[in-house]
Amino acid sequence: MEFLAGGRAEVRITHADVGKRVSVRRLTGARAGEPAFTDAVGILTSWNDGVLSITRRSGESVRVEESSLVAAKVVPAAPARRKVPAATVRELQRVAARGWPAIETERLGEWTLRAAIQEAVVGRRVGFTRRANSVLPLGDPGVPLDEALARATRWYADRGLPTLVTVATGRADADERLAAELAARGWSDEAHTSVRIAALAPLADTEADISGVRLSRQPDTDWLTLYNRAGTPTAEARAVLTGGPSVWFARVPAPDGGTAAIGRLVVDGRWAGFAAVETAPGQRRRGLATLVMAALAERALQEGASAAYLQVETDNAGALALYDGLGFVEHHGYHYRRGPAGGAAGS
Incomplete structure (x- = not known):
């Protein structure tokens, strides 16, 4: 990674570069008497109170103390691709979850229990959107299904919320099996949604x-x-x-x-x-x-x-027509399964 300008390293970024892709080198310690450096490349998301936040392509956020900077520069973005991107269901599920994060989460094997509770009216607690108040199952919960559902139901009941499970459809056999297992146990389906992607x-x-x-x-x-x-x-x-x-x-x-x-x-x-x-x-x-x-x-x-995604409920004809016209195509679908125990209404 080349930072040298005129034979010396320079910090060539300012607060005005927030939002741009940057490459930074920072001093992290000493090894055998020599300075040790760490490099990071990503989007300069913020620069507040002497701390830079850099978001890598993986979604990981790196915090860098301004005082530790040795060199830095803005990196030109790669030419944008114009083809619809390739992606797996799991990749998009993880990206979408990071993009609409719950306030409280708990892991259950490869499941994530998510909650974002707000006081809608006096004495009534509801979740802000189903996405932030549902189980995200991305694999094996680590326990038998009935036990996993029982644990999830208790977790949401403790928060005054119904138990909702997000189930992907249209691509993965494991998700289709989960949908069938929940249906057999009396979990009702709702809010069928299309996940659409496009070249950016x-x-x-x-x-x-x-x-x-x-x-x-x-x-x-x-x-x-x-x-x-x-x-x-x-x-x-x-x-x-x-x-x-x-x-x-x-x-x-x-x-x-x-x-x-x-x-x-x-x-x-x-x-x-x-x-x-x-x-x-x-x-x-x-x-x-x-x-x-x-x-x-x-x-x-x-x-x-370089790639775009969005989620739209399948009964929203106006939005579907808009996104079709902009070049979005369906990648997969998902819906929610609601536990038969009922509980407070979600959103």
Whole structure:
């Protein structure tokens, strides 16, 4: 890794380079009397209070003390690929889970129990979205299925939540078997969802002016007002929405001073995940959703991503038509299985 400029190492990045792909070398100690260095390459996600956060392609976040920097530079992104990416179901499941993280998790073998509880109304606790309040089974739970389900049911009952299991469909035999086993035990199905993927570069190819799309690291009040799941913003909702390796929020101001459209992006290595793309009722059929997608795609390309994914419920005909037109194709599906014990309603 070459950092030398004019024969000497230099730190050639500033706070203005947050969001760019960088290469850094830091002093980590001494070996046999000689300095020991460690290199890291990834997206400079933040630089606060003397600490840099760098997100690698794997999604791993590396913290680097500013005082330990020996050399650093911005690394040009590789040319974006224009073909639909290849991916496994498990890869996308893990990426999507990191991009919409629960507040509380617990491992059960290769299963992850996830919860993000918020107070919806006085005396009633609910989960902020099913994705952040369901079991993610990525293999063997390490115990017989009935015991695993019993443990999961107790875990969610302790939190006043129903037990939901996310089950992938359409690709893996193991997931199809799990769906059949849950159905045989009386676990009902709901919220069937399509996971769609696309090459990222074509999404940014537009002749439309995206300069009016405002990007920020945090959702402001106007953004949250249009987002139809949030209701009154809570700390728990914000924690889920802002969680992920490199998160951006897009907002298109309306002519009347309100908000015309919004969207959310999370960049995780080669993947750019799109979510919460909403258009205000009075602003529809103006191409604003496509504009938001283009602005976010451009941001993701700048951070080195090359592939796009999103999740959309199969009964959302309008969204499916939009994403079909943008070149997204179905990779696999998933749905939730709800435990027969019932419990508090999820979201």
